[in-house]
Amino acid sequence: MALTQTESWYLAESIKGETLMCQKLANYLNQVQDPELRRLVLDLQRTCRQHVDMLTGHIS
Amino acid sequence: MSHTFGTGSEQGVLTDREIAEDILTGKKYISNYYYAPAVLESMDPKLRSTFQQVHNNTQSQAKQVFDYLNSKGWYKPRQADAQSVNDLRNAAQESKQILSSIAGEISDTGGKSRVIGNQNIYSPESSSNLPGGGWQSQSYSQPLQTGSAWQSQAESQPFQAGTGWQPTYSQTPQWTGTQAGEGQSGMGPSSLAQWTRWGGQPSWMQSGTGGLHGAYGSQGVSGGYSGYTGYGGYGSYGTGAVSSPQSFQTGTGWQPTYSQTPQWTGTQAGEGQSGMGPSSLAQWTRWGGQPSWMQSQPGTQTGQWR
Structure with a gap:
């Protein structure tokens, strides 16, 4: 099904947002001291990448 | 460079x-x-x-x-104070009383609606008097439909959910989505706080129960804005220029049908999102233009959102 303009806009914004979040998390991994937070950030980063894959999968 | 776990930070x-x-x-x-x-x-559906x-x-x-954050003691939401909790209880009680009075009025009228007012609010002179927007009108005997938009249909029809465009038996498509922003579709104002943005309270909140108020409208013929009069008047508030029963009305959730009654089926400003249609006129350009029924004459069978 062809994307509507609204869907396309939200997809683009979401992908950009998730990508930016991934970049921030990667940066934070170099700064985090608490091992617990480090594990959390790693987990978030992994999910973030999954989200980008899921969202980009709708772009033909 | 030293790090601290929680308090204080060096520049950068x-x-x-x-x-x-x-x-x-x-x-x-x-x-x-x-x-x-x-x-x-x-x-x-897949993207959704x-x-x-x-x-x-x-x-x-x-x-x-x-x-x-909470486990570290860095994010501890404050408890509501006693006064706030008390105010909340009062608000909840007030809501229950309102709902209770509505239920009573429904049973009092035996499900038959009463229509007051002869003002043809479709006329250019009177349409400007409509404040706010969004309160569904209904001039026929209909059970109050909950869980959906304030819907009015001249004949009993199953509620059609799932999309913003909801054709009725008369094949008229009806946008039931939201206006700009947030909120749930098809539910009217999504919060009490929004009502002020809707142009104030509906009349039934300003009067005693059982009173007939807030019915802007005619006798329910040709698109009169007749309130939910059987229930003491769910005032039919609307905005936007309305020039004829069949003309498209801009900027609000009022949707004319080819039959009789205008229908508010969406939310107003703010939140939400519903359905699949444009949430405002401004969005239409992003949606690729007008729906086909807007380009047709009233009475023709169109109404498929394409």
């Missing part, structure tokens, strides 16, 4: 607390402003499902980050 270096707070802020933002409306604005899944994940992640 974020503490763990600041990092966690920033992540939480980011998750909240993308969840509220991207995924929540994206779910409601998606027409493609993806947005929903990503939205759920994001909220779950936000909870994890909150739990981390």
